Amino acid sequence: DAGVIQSPRHEVTEMGQEVTLRCKLISGHNSLFWYRQTMMRGLELLIYFNNNVPIDDSGMPEDRFSAKMPNASFSTLKIQPSEPRDSAVYFCASSLALGQGAGYGYTFGSGTRLTVV
Amino acid sequence: AQSVTQLGSHVSVSEGALVLLRCNYSSSVPPYLFWYVQYPNQGLQLLLKYTSAATLVKGINGFEAEFKKSETSFHLTKPSAHMSDAAEYFCAVGSNTDKLIFGTGTRLQVFP
Numbered sequence: 429d430a431g432v433i434q435s436p437r438h439e440v441t442e443m444g445q446e447v448t449l450r451c452k453l454i455s456g457h458n459s460l461f462w463y464r465q466t467m468m469r470g471l472e473l474l475i476y477f478n479n480n481v482p483i484d485d486s487g488m489p490e491d492r493f494s495a496k497m498p499n500a501s502f503s504t505l506k507i508q509p510s511e512p513r514d515s516a517v518y519f520c521a522s523s524l525a526l527g528q529g530a531g532y533g534y535t536f537g538s539g540t541r542l543t544v545v
Numbered sequence: 546a547q548s549v550t551q552l553g554s555h556v557s558v559s560e561g562a563l564v565l566l567r568c569n570y571s572s573s574v575p576p577y578l579f580w581y582v583q584y585p586n587q588g589l590q591l592l593l594k595y596t597s598a599a600t601l602v603k604g605i606n607g608f609e610a611e612f613k614k615s616e617t618s619f620h621l622t623k624p625s626a627h628m629s630d631a632a633e634y635f636c637a638v639g640s641n642t643d644k645l646i647f648g649t650g651t652r653l654q655v656f657p
Contacts, residue, residue: 470647470650471650521589523643533645536581536589538587
């Protein structure tokens with residue numbers, strides 16, 4: 429099992445540009461979570477999906493952020509336009525939810541370090 | 546609503562000393578509890594989890610945690626610290642939704 433795969437590992441972009449972060453879930457997992465980690469705010473949940481459906485997007489900072497799950501194994505997080513304050517490490521995590529809540533825990537990807545200059 | 550509090554954002558120990566990282570939770574329903582470890586420039590890795598079986602849970606790398614309902618605690622311990630244990634540790638609580646609530650993390654430093 430290759431685990432949760434995120435790409436790119438590092439992204440440096442100029443303010444105003446569109447950024448797309450990608451995440452491939454573990455095969456068989458049906459829940460997907462996007463987190464942002466910064467020194468100031470720690471680990472923040474942005475959005476999560478269950479069976480490709482967005483369940484809670486209350487953590488998405490503003491309309492510049494959008495996330496999709498076009499299929500059961502893949503997700504994107506897009507920032508358009510990007511701003512310097514978006515600089516952070518973005519993680520995705522997947523889980524197997526079988527109506528038992530969070531008992532299985534999450535498997536995290538290695539993250540994408542985004543720098544907006 | 547659920548929440549988790551990690552006491553101490555930084556903990557320093559000498560190599561070979563006891564490691565104790567504190568976590569207290571709040572939950573109106575029986576919780577699931579987790580400890581994750583994050584090494585520099587890596588994602589979070591599951592150390593151990595409590596899901597209502599044995600209250601003393603053993604994890605990887607010699608870590609263990611004890612669920613104490615009366616104290617609403619789930620502290621992480623290791624009898625003897627190793628230099629390779631230096632990392633950030635996160636406690637998390639979940640229940641009957643899919644969402645885990647993470648603490649703010651505790652950075653463990655190990656001195657020779």
